[in-house]
Structures are given as structure tokens and as C-alpha cells.
Amino acid sequence: MRILTKDFDSLYEISAFFNLPTELIIDSNKEFFDQGSVLPDEINIPGFSLLPSCFQEEENQGAIRSVERTFQENKQKLWKHTSPAIVGRMEYSPEILERDLAVLKQAYPYASVREIGKSVLGNPIKEIKIGKGNRKIHINASFHANEWITSGVLMELVNAYLIALTNNGGLHGAEAMGAYRSVELSIVPMVNPDGVSLVINGPPKGLEKNLLKMNNGSTDFSGWKANCNGVDLNNQFPANWEIEKGRKEPKSPAARDYPGNKPLSEPEVAAMAKLVRESQFDMVIAFHTQGEEFYWGYGGREPGDSEKLAAIFSKSSGYKAVRSIDSHAGFKDWFIQEFGKPGFTIELGKGINPIPLSQYNKIYNQIKGIFISALNWR
Structure with a gap:
């Protein structure tokens, strides 16, 4: 979130107020601090969000706390991120x-x-x-x-x-x-x-025919490993690529294992x-x-x-x-x-x-x- 700095005398005071390491604040505001050490008029504060005052503290189990100074005029509350915002347990497209x-x-x-x-x-x-x-x-x-x-x-x-x-x-x-x-x-x-989108969402418009051909005519793309050129990206690096090229099947673009016509x-x-x-x-x-x-x-x-x-x-x-x-x-x-x-x-x-x-x-x-x-x- 961004805040005005008028109520703070120094970066150290901001760091203490938000209980954040000073370097995280500096690194969140490189566009300001790269130009000098003077405290800018407004800065980013990492790990916090402002929420409307209609959020009740008991609903958020203490994650939201009131701020008596800078935020009081706006009748807003400060939420510190203490739990994950990302849920990876899904079809991650x-x-x-x-x-x-x-x-x-x-x-x-x-x-x-x-x-x-x-x-x-x-x-x-x-x-x-x-x-x-x-x-x-x-x-x-x-x-x-x-x-x-x-x-x-x-x-x-x-x-x-x-x-x-x-x-x-x-x-x-x-x-x-x-x-x-x-x-x-x-x-x-x-x-x-x-490739990930192909497995999760199916073939994009205009490429159905070609991708189905490389997938042996099947509309089930769950076994697909390659990119949309039908090349296995982890068989593409110049580390004895010729050996893999010589022994890998198939010999043309496919759902998996084809190393391409040349490395990289x-x-x-x-x-x-x-x-x-x-x-x-x-x-x-x-x-x-x-x-x-x-x-x-x-x-x-x-x-x-x-x-x-x-x-x-x-x-x-x-x-x-x-x-x-x-x-x-x-x-x-x-x-x-x-x-x-x-x-x-x-x-x-x-x-x-x-x-x-x-x-x-x-x-x-x-x-x-x-x-x-x-x-x-x-």
C-alpha cells in the first residue's frame, strides 16, 4: 500500500511504526531512494493493505488493527498480511x-x-x-x-x-x-x-487440428509434456543433445519426448x-x-x-x-x-x-x- 509521509520525521520512524526492516521499505521504493536519501512525500509499505472500516476486527481474528495517526482521517484500518494470499492447490493455469x-x-x-x-x-x-x-x-x-x-x-x-x-x-x-x-x-x-494451458484448458482456437494430430488424435491432453510446437523443453539443452536426438522416440513433433531439430x-x-x-x-x-x-x-x-x-x-x-x-x-x-x-x-x-x-x-x-x-x- 502507499502512504503519505507527512506525519513521519524519518525512514527509521516509519520502519519502527510498521515494525518492518528498513531495507524492505527502501527496496519497495527504489524509484524514490535511488535519487537520494530525502524522505519522499509518499511511499510503498510492503506487507500491508488498507481496508474499509466496515470490516469488523472479530471477523478477521485480529489481523486488522486501527491506526491512530495517518489513517484515522480516512476512517480506514490497516491489514497486515500474515497468511498466504496464494492458493496453489488448484489446476494452476x-x-x-x-x-x-x-x-x-x-x-x-x-x-x-x-x-x-x-x-x-x-x-x-x-x-x-x-x-x-x-x-x-x-x-x-x-x-x-x-x-x-x-x-x-x-x-x-x-x-x-x-x-x-x-x-x-x-x-x-x-x-x-x-x-x-x-x-x-x-x-x-x-x-x-x-503447454500448461493446453493441458488444463484444451487447445486454443485455430490450433486444434495440429495439436490433435501431435496428440495422436486424442482430445485428452493430460499426458502432454511438450510446448505447443510439440517439443519437449527439457530435452532441448546443448548437453549431449545429439545422443538424445538419436535415441528418442518419436522423431517428429509430439506430445512428449521429441527434442526438436536442434538445441535451443x-x-x-x-x-x-x-x-x-x-x-x-x-x-x-x-x-x-x-x-x-x-x-x-x-x-x-x-x-x-x-x-x-x-x-x-x-x-x-x-x-x-x-x-x-x-x-x-x-x-x-x-x-x-x-x-x-x-x-x-x-x-x-x-x-x-x-x-x-x-x-x-x-x-x-x-x-x-x-x-x-x-x-x-x-
């Missing part, structure tokens, strides 16, 4: 993601949201950035279309982190501001928006590769489904930290740590090969994709350990 990104951007303006590229159908691929530390960590979800549950889980984890920051609290036992100060967290919650041919993959090269991440994590295990090595090129992190991730989640499998051309494979830094493919849940929402709570509780451990990696 690109439309839901866009709505949730807008909610988070408004409530937590120190978290930036930007477009890093577009999909085959021109839909935006978004990145969230949180934190100001030197260590750069990246997490993504929904490389594969029918693995959309990973996007909901990841967005709920982000929401929990933002709530912990503005409430001076911990994130499931870990001190949140310490992570904010030491880590710059990059999140791409939905790498394949076209798809706009979604090109956007991810560009992001990684420009950002120089220290670690990447890709959320997939299913298996309740994760892969952390590639060709013996993974650094020593990878094995240590794998042990931590396994302990915190209960997932089995697997060093490597007979697979190439994945995002994690390419990152390890190209940069020699820790990379992980996490297989959420267990069963048949799409993983049923009945598993959501279990998955969230398992994966939050990996999320927190990654943020607190030193």
Missing part, C-alpha cells in the same frame, strides 16, 4: 499465475517481476526476484506441461517467504531476513505457459538459457514430477558442494538423492556442464502425471525443506 503475480507485486513491492521472454504463442514467461545478496539461486517449475502442480507449490513457497520477511519471522524455523540479505533468489514459476530452438528454452548466462547463478533447481527423488550430477562435472547439498536436501525432504541417470540435454545437465556449479532436478510427488491434487499438501511439506535449505546454503 497461466491465468491464475498472472493474477497471483499481480497480488504479490502489489503487496510486496520489494519483490520485482519482469518478463524474460515469450512462449511459442506469445505468452509472457515471468521471473520473480527477491533479495539482495551476492549468492544467486534460481528455481523454476513447469518445464513440462502436465507438471503444472509444481508451479502452484513454488508460488506458495514464494508467498510464505515474503510473509516471513514482512513479519520479522522465520520461514519454517529459518530466519528469513538473513536469507534476504545473503541471497538473490530468482524464480521462474512457469517455463511452459502454452524453442523460445522458452532460449529465454531460460539467456537468463542463466546473464545472471550467472550459483545454483539452479528445477521442479518436475514425479518420483519423490532428485538428480544432482551430470557426467562427473558436478562440484563437491553438490553432494553436500544433496545430503541436506534428502534429509530435509525425505526424497532419494540420485547422482545421475542415463539422460542428457536437460536444464540441470546443461547448467552443470556449462558452469560447473550445483544443479538439481527435483521430482515432486509419486504416481502418474498430472499428479493428483490430493498429494498437494504432502508435496508442499516435503519440498519446503529443500526450498529453505537452498536459501540458507552457505
